[in-house]
Amino acid sequence: MRKPFIAGNWKMNNTIAESEELIQALLPRVGAIEDVDVVVAPAFLSLQAVVDSARGSAVAVYAQNMHEKDSGAFTGDVSAPMLEEIEVQGVILGHSERRQYFNETDRSLQQKVPRALEAGLIPILCVGETEEERERGDTERKLRHQVQEGLEKVPKERLHEVVVAYEPIWAIGTGLTATPEQAQDAIAFVRALVADRDREQAERTRILYGGSVKADNAAELLALPDVDGALVGGGSLEVDPFATIIDAAVDAVRS
Ligand code: PEP
Numbered sequence: 596m597r598k599p600f601i602a603g604n605w606k607m608n609n610t611i612a613e614s615e616e617l618i619q620a621l622l623p624r625v626g627a628i629e630d631v632d633v634v635v636a637p638a639f640l641s642l643q644a645v646v647d648s649a650r651g652s653a654v655a656v657y658a659q660n661m662h663e664k665d666s667g668a669f670t671g672d673v674s675a676p677m678l679e680e681i682e683v684q685g686v687i688l689g690h691s692e693r694r695q696y697f698n699e700t701d702r703s704l705q706q707k708v709p710r711a712l713e714a715g716l717i718p719i720l721c722v723g724e725t726e727e728e729r730e731r732g733d734t735e736r737k738l739r740h741q742v743q744e745g746l747e748k749v750p751k752e753r754l755h756e757v758v759v760a761y762e763p764i765w766a767i768g769t770g771l772t773a774t775p776e777q778a779q780d781a782i783a784f785v786r787a788l789v790a791d792r793d794r795e796q797a798e799r800t801r802i803l804y805g806g807s808v809k810a811d812n813a814a815e816l817l818a819l820p821d822v823d824g825a826l827v828g829g830g831s832l833e834v835d836p837f838a839t840i841i842d843a844a845v846d847a848v849r850s
Contacts (some may be wrong), residue, residue: 597798601631601633602634602636602719603832605617607638621654637659654686655683656683675716684717685717686719691767706746708746719838724764734794758824761804769806772806775815782819782822804819809829814843825840825844
């Protein structure tokens with residue numbers, strides 16, 4: 596049984612004061628939920644404030660990126676020990692916006708994912724195809740490459756600790772959502788790729804869908820057999836839609 600996982604990626608939104616306001620409004624709605632892992636990922640500067648606000652609640656706080664090295668001449672970057680020190684619990688890695696705008700590569704993710712685990716951080720490894728890749732029939736090839744590279748240096752017995760997010764790039768922030776069939780097929784394919792490393796670990800690995808998940812489409816997506824949760828961008832920036840998505844995950848567990 597895989598515990599559902601709903602993560603809100605706040606991206607480059609919210610000052611520290613706004614982040615505190617959002618988490619304070621969210622906690623009474625979702626701070627005690629136990630059936631679902633609930634995560635928020637604020638911008639680096641807001642992490643400490645949100646960690647402090649969420650301490651003692653069921654809401655975990657993740658970063659949106661980290662460097663694979665622990666320290667060094669990497670201006671503007673942040674490392675796993677720095678995140679660990681402020682009690683961040685996990686980190687989103689390989690988000691398509693990092694890949695597209697900041698040259699994140701599968702090669703660096705090959706280092707980042709195991710480094711996060713070693714530091715006690717849960718990695719959310721993001722993968723997904725562009726619109727052109729889907730149209731060319733290259734979706735599986737792209738996913739195979741990203742999943743194999745990203746997980747290559749993760750010890751077999753720790754594979755299930757990695758959360759994988761399948762996010763078709765054409766659905767992120769566009770209002771377009773994968774059809775249930777597209778989401779289920781791609782996520783089942785990702786699970787089969789993890790199973791190529793270890794079948795039992797693949798059954799335990801949480802695989803999320805991301806791409807314009809909203810209050811009104813969450814229930815349908817979360818009911819799919821291989822979809823273990825959602826990575827939510829725009830829909831996590833306000834309390835009501837995000838809480839509704841989490842409620843849909845709670846309902847999916849209970850049904
Ligand atoms: C995301 O940031 O990972 C994402 C899926 O964004 P949105 O929900 O806004 O499409």
